[in-house]
Each structure stands twice: as structure tokens, then as C-alpha cells.
Amino acid sequence: MATVHQEGGLGQVESKDVVLCEKGLPLDCGATFGPITMTYETYGALNNRRDNAILVCHALSGGAHAAGWLPDQRKPGWWDIMIGPGKPFDTNKYFIISSNCIGSCYGTTGPSSIDPATGKPYALSFPMVTVRDMVKAQRHLLDHLGIRSLLSVTGGSMGGMQALQWAVSYPERVRSVIPIATTHRHSPQQIAFNEVARQAIMSDPEWRQGNYYDSEGPRLGLAVARMVGHITYLSDKGMELKFGRRLRGRERIGFDFTTEFEVESYLNYQGRSFVERFDANSLLYMTKALDYFDLSQGYETLTEAFRRSRALYLIIAFSSDWLYPPEQNREVAQAIRRAGGDASYCEIRSDYGHDAFLLEHEAQDPYIRSFLQRVAETTEEFDAGTGI
Amino acid sequence: MATVHQEGGLGQVESKDVVLCEKGLPLDCGATFGPITMTYETYGALNNRRDNAILVCHALSGGAHAAGWLPDQRKPGWWDIMIGPGKPFDTNKYFIISSNCIGSCYGTTGPSSIDPATGKPYALSFPMVTVRDMVKAQRHLLDHLGIRSLLSVTGGSMGGMQALQWAVSYPERVRSVIPIATTHRHSPQQIAFNEVARQAIMSDPEWRQGNYYDSEGPRLGLAVARMVGHITYLSDKGMELKFGRRLRGRERIGFDFTTEFEVESYLNYQGRSFVERFDANSLLYMTKALDYFDLSQGYETLTEAFRRSRALYLIIAFSSDWLYPPEQNREVAQAIRRAGGDASYCEIRSDYGHDAFLLEHEAQDPYIRSFLQRVAETTEEFDAGTGI
Numbered sequence: 001m002a003t004v005h006q007e008g009g010l011g012q013v014e015s016k017d018v019v020l021c022e023k024g025l026p027l028d029c030g031a032t033f034g035p036i037t038m039t040y041e042t043y044g045a046l047n048n049r050r051d052n053a054i055l056v057c058h059a060l061s062g063g064a065h066a067a068g069w070l071p072d073q074r075k076p077g078w079w080d081i082m083i084g085p086g087k088p089f090d091t092n093k094y095f096i097i098s099s100n101c102i103g104s105c106y107g108t109t110g111p112s113s114i115d116p117a118t119g120k121p122y123a124l125s126f127p128m129v130t131v132r133d134m135v136k137a138q139r140h141l142l143d144h145l146g147i148r149s150l151l152s153v154t155g156g157s158m159g160g161m162q163a164l165q166w167a168v169s170y171p172e173r174v175r176s177v178i179p180i181a182t183t184h185r186h187s188p189q190q191i192a193f194n195e196v197a198r199q200a201i202m203s204d205p206e207w208r209q210g211n212y213y214d215s216e217g218p219r220l221g222l223a224v225a226r227m228v229g230h231i232t233y234l235s236d237k238g239m240e241l242k243f244g245r246r247l248r249g250r251e252r253i254g255f256d257f258t259t260e261f262e263v264e265s266y267l268n269y270q271g272r273s274f275v276e277r278f279d280a281n282s283l284l285y286m287t288k289a290l291d292y293f294d295l296s297q298g299y300e301t302l303t304e305a306f307r308r309s310r311a312l313y314l315i316i317a318f319s320s321d322w323l324y325p326p327e328q329n330r331e332v333a334q335a336i337r338r339a340g341g342d343a344s345y346c347e348i349r350s351d352y353g354h355d356a357f358l359l360e361h362e363a364q365d366p367y368i369r370s371f372l373q374r375v376a377e378t379t380e381e382f383d384a385g386t387g388i
Numbered sequence: 389m390a391t392v393h394q395e396g397g398l399g400q401v402e403s404k405d406v407v408l409c410e411k412g413l414p415l416d417c418g419a420t421f422g423p424i425t426m427t428y429e430t431y432g433a434l435n436n437r438r439d440n441a442i443l444v445c446h447a448l449s450g451g452a453h454a455a456g457w458l459p460d461q462r463k464p465g466w467w468d469i470m471i472g473p474g475k476p477f478d479t480n481k482y483f484i485i486s487s488n489c490i491g492s493c494y495g496t497t498g499p500s501s502i503d504p505a506t507g508k509p510y511a512l513s514f515p516m517v518t519v520r521d522m523v524k525a526q527r528h529l530l531d532h533l534g535i536r537s538l539l540s541v542t543g544g545s546m547g548g549m550q551a552l553q554w555a556v557s558y559p560e561r562v563r564s565v566i567p568i569a570t571t572h573r574h575s576p577q578q579i580a581f582n583e584v585a586r587q588a589i590m591s592d593p594e595w596r597q598g599n600y601y602d603s604e605g606p607r608l609g610l611a612v613a614r615m616v617g618h619i620t621y622l623s624d625k626g627m628e629l630k631f632g633r634r635l636r637g638r639e640r641i642g643f644d645f646t647t648e649f650e651v652e653s654y655l656n657y658q659g660r661s662f663v664e665r666f667d668a669n670s671l672l673y674m675t676k677a678l679d680y681f682d683l684s685q686g687y688e689t690l691t692e693a694f695r696r697s698r699a700l701y702l703i704i705a706f707s708s709d710w711l712y713p714p715e716q717n718r719e720v721a722q723a724i725r726r727a728g729g730d731a732s733y734c735e736i737r738s739d740y741g742h743d744a745f746l747l748e749h750e751a752q753d754p755y756i757r758s759f760l761q762r763v764a765e766t767t768e769e770f771d772a773g774t775g776i
Contacts, residue, residue, distance in 0.1 A: 027643075028643045029642075029643040029644055030643075124645070128643045128644045128645065130643055185633065186633070187624055187627065187628055188624075188627035188628060188630075188631040188632065188633065188649065188650075188651035189619065189622075189624040189627050189628075189651075191633075191649050191651050191652065192615075192618075192619045192627065192651050192652070192655055193619060195615070195649075195651070195652040195655055195656075196612060196615045196616050196619065196655070199611070199612050199615060199656070199659070200588060200591075200612050203588075203592070203608035203609065203611070203612055204591070205593060220591035221591065223587070223591070224584060224587050224588050224591055224612065227580075227583070227584045227587060228584050228616065230580075231577065231580045231581060231584065234577075236575055236576075236577040239575065239576040239577050239580065240575055240576060240577075242576075243576040244576065245573065245574070245576065245579075245682070253680055253682075253685075254417070255415075255416045255417040255418075255516045255518055255680055256417055256516045257512070257516065257672075257676065259680075261576065261579050261583075261679065262576075263576035263577075263579050263580050263583070264579065264580070264583040267580055267583055267584070268583075268587070271587070284645075288645065291649065292641055292643055292647075294633070294641075297641075
């Protein structure tokens, strides 16, 4: 199938797999797990100093395919508007790395992968993974690629959590961080939305305690779970502008069960199409990782967590994001500053809600572009001469 | 079982049933439906002038039992803190009427009632009912009780919608309105939450297209539906104060599927206990009624809808209510004023979110008490000498 490449984009890209942690990765849950197959993509070229690498971390339902086009796919990567020649993450200057998280379902080992010990999918025998574990596994990928320090690590939502965790777990390897639309830990309301999603999946009899890989799986439950998520990704105002109270396929309310508002039809479509592309067990694992995430874990305060970091921070939030509202992002910036760090906080006005990090490329562009320039200029000595 | 009555409360009360609309009630959906059995309770005494009656309308999952104690129940009515001798809706002065909505499952005819034509529950053959239909049926109850005009009509959430609809549908019978934590119509986000709840129920194979009355019914789906609702009833800050990130039955996060945050355990409990007391089909009908509700339906603007009303309005909203936020309540007050009406708007600071209308009795008390006094003093001539 011929694909039309966006002008000025990356064109065709390639996904690669690497086997890491042959001896096993020690996880937060206490288990040691491995080997791990990790799917990743890279865009642009690593320079001779090996100091122009930027790690891009994906959100809950994303994967390694962040930009450009894979053969036979009708859409480019999830952050194609942000990554490419001349784009904010400019592949003429930077070497971009994007990998699929451990526990997900887009190539990297997760609950739907085959357990070599049994020849069957892990399902719920897959160990619980945390955001810190995801980052730990990514570190092995960087070692494999021979990259000692990152010019930057970035991502929105769960990707932003990973970016922050990188700075805390490996302060010596991170020169800057761009966490977007994220938080240092979930509030009970955020946990509650995830719990509803999990219950929707686990209430579906087709879930079968996670052992559904020889059947259709919990399609209806997974669709409901995604619908819940989708409400939290959009703002009330954004929905108002997009749908209002318009009806699907009629002019007047019929006062019956067949009348559907456009917003209902949109949500139902989002739920159904998600089922085609995501694994229900991975959603359980990923949402638990989100809920367990607490950047200050092991430190007395959040500020203490940032004490060892020498990175520069650009924190981006969106005015109408009520899933990870500006306040939570500002809190992170304040903790970094209290720890003596350098954090710029940037709040972008947008009606797109949480989804804004995927859509507002023009608004994010100048901040990211100039920030990365500053990082390149001011942190050259960060790890001069060390290397792996 | 002996019940301990709250001091100064109503003590034991009685639910009554009356059969109305023997010839059928014309509904918004076009059907004519009847007879309708309506369950209601009254508290206090109707005075000789028959002008001290206040109608209290319940929310989505409420019923006619608003105050006092029914035999063998462990809890008083849902608004017992607001209704009784010396309380804001003072039964020493006022005659309070509370009826169960058509379509609900607490006595009044609804989808779980037996269709006399078939001897089986109506299930989905029950006609779609709107908030306007609920109010139309209540009007027949008032006729039955010989009450021509209401001193006031009040309610929170869906009850507030009914109160507003009373003023628009029967302006000559309403001397005042106290809509609380409500809206004149649902935004797409509000519709979206309800649609997720409906999909959770209808995705449960035990729902069986609504024909589950000879079996357990969609227990898991209904529980998930209620969990979604519950998140919207509480504020983020209220959840933070109530649960934080505390764990149930452990001291430290175990990073596994058995670790439960207190908020998860609370939500799961709320979901499970709702299943014992509510009918899934009724939830489908009630949420559709909420979504279809549009007070300006049939008028050019919301302001025009209030043009014929001579009632006084006290509109109460709560600062942390994000289901029906202050803004939506203020919009109603503004429309009334633009129509030349008398609307006081009162925003109460509270961390209880939408649930505040059920909990903040002390904060609501002075506003309601003095408002009802003013109504009694200034509207005596409203319908002098007419009667039914």
C-alpha cells in the first residue's frame, strides 16, 4: 500500500527489536524478570560526541512508533507533528530514541508476550511493573545503543512520569527533562478513574482472569474502559465545541433509546476501535503502574527526590487539562526549584484538555526549540569525556 | 427491629401508593401511558388555606422516602437532615410532599414494574420518560392531594431539574423554586459520563436486552456504572481529604494486583451496594431523562422559558461541584433575571463536590429558611381563592 508522507516529515521509518537483560531485571515488586525484548525506533543521527540523543517516552496507549511512517500503516507515529526535520524535536540536530514500555503490547515484552517457560502468553503471571521499572529497562536500551547521557528526556502524561523518573533514578545521565501534562503522583480521583477502567475489564466474563488469548477477550469491557479514559482526555469546553448537544443522524430528539448524541457515538467509536489495537491485560498493568507512581517514593519529600539532579527542566501544562491539571505540573516545578534546580514552567492556553500534548505542536514548538538550544549550549561539559 | 430516631426528627413515617392517570398520561415520546402507581410520602400538615405545601424532588438514585424512618430500615430518608421539625424545610410550618419519579424503581411505575397487559415486567417496553414527564405525573399527584399551588418546589441534581421544569411547565402553580446543584441542560461531558454508565450495564451479558428480571441481572455492569457516577459526585479535594493515597489493609505499596488504595475499596463498595438497591433498567431510563433534559426545549431561548413564571428563585450551587458546576447554576439565575424574574444565587464553599447538597445542611439552612419566610410573606395573593 502506498502511503502519502507528510511534506517535510521523516518518511518511512523502521521498528527494531533488541533483547536486553538476559540475566533478568530486578523489579520494584521484588521479582527478577528477563530476558526482555524491547521494540524501539530512532530518528536522526547520533553525532560523534554521542551527546545529541533525546529519549521520547510514550503515554498509556502509545508505543515506540512516535514519528514517520511504518510500511502499510495509514497513520504516522503518535508525535509525528513534534519529531522530524525542522520540527521541535529536530532530527537534523538530534538523535531521537523512542521505545515501547515494558508491560505494554506494542513489541516490548508484556502480558500478551509468550513466556518461554510455558510457551503460552504470560497473562497475569507477568510481573507488576512500575514507572521506575520502565525507566530501568530503557536504561539498558541506552547502554545497548552506547549512549551515556541524554540531551533530554521527554514525554506527555505517563511519558512525562518516565521523564521525571529518569532525572531522579539516573541524574548523572540526564542533561534536561521536558515533562508535559503530567504529575509526580496520582490523586485519589486519578486512581478512581483507572480503577473504574480496570473493573470494566475484569467484570467482563470474557476476561477470564486474564487468560483470554485463545479467544476474543474482554472486548466490551475494554471498550468501556477506554470510554472512561477518553472523557478524561478531553476538556468540557473542547467537547462543547466539538459536539455540543448535536444529534447523530437526526434533527430532533426522539426521546427514545435510539436517539444518540454525537458525543455518545464518538465515545462508542473510540471504545470499539481501541479494542482492535490494545491488549486488555496491558491496560490493567499500565494503569496500575500509573497509580503506583510516586516520584518521592524513598525520599522524605518530593524536593529531596530532585536533590541530585543537575538537569534543566521545561515543564509544560495545558490550561484545560483536568486529568493532570496545571496545578500538579506547577507543583513539580516548585519542588525542583526548592531543590535548587532550574525549572521553567510553561502553561499553554488550550481547549484540547489533556490531549493537547498530542495536538498543540505550534504552541509547544517555540518553548521546546529554544529550551533544547539552551540545554545544548549550557550543558556541554555535563559528562565530557566519560562515555560508557 | 427497633430503630433509634434522631432527636427532633420526624420519627416513623409512612409511604403511600396512589393510582393516577387511569386514562393514560401523554408523554414526550408520543406514547400515552397509564395507569401509573405513584409512591409518595408527606411530612407535616397541610394548613386550611392549603398554601403551605412544598414539593421535594429526588435525584437519580433517590426515592419518595426523603425524611424520617420507615419501619425496619437502618437509615432515615435521604434528606432527613433538611426536612423535619425545626429543620430548613420545617414540618412545623410546611407540608412536605415527596414522590418517587416515574421510571424509577422505588414504588412508582417503572421498567421493573409488572405490565398488566403481559403479567411480566415492562423492561425495555416501558416508554422513555423525560424530566417533563416526571413533573407532569407529579402534577396529577398534587391534583389528587387537592393542592392547587406550591409554596415551593425544590431538589438537588435531577431533583433541581424537576423543580425548574415545574416553574416552566406550570407557572401558575409554583410560588417559589429552590433548584440546588443542577443545570438547565447537560453538556456533552455530562452526557458522556452517563453514556459510559449505560454502556457498562448494556455490555454485561446478564443484562439480556433488559429482560433479566428472572435472574440476577447485570450486577457487575451496574456496579461499574455506579462507580463512574460516584467519581463525579465527589470533588478531587474531597477525595484527597477522605482517602489520600492511603492503602487498604497494608502499610506499604506492594507493587502487585492485590494492593488496593482506600479510594478503590470505597468505590468498589459503593458499586456493589448499589446493585442491592437499584434497578439497572431504571438507571438507563433515568440517565437518558437527564441527558434529554433541556429546559429551553420549545422556547427560543432559556430566558423565554422563564417568561411566564412569577415564582421567586433561590439557586444554590457548591464551589467544588464539578458535575453541575457553579457556572451552570449561575447561568440559570441569569436567564431568570433576564426574563424579569426574581432569582437569588447562592454559592456555598464546600469540599464535598456534588454530594454537598445531601450533606451541607448547616450551610444551606439560613438561606432556605429566610427564603421560604420571604416567599410566604410576599406571595400570599399568588392564587388567592382559586383552589381546585
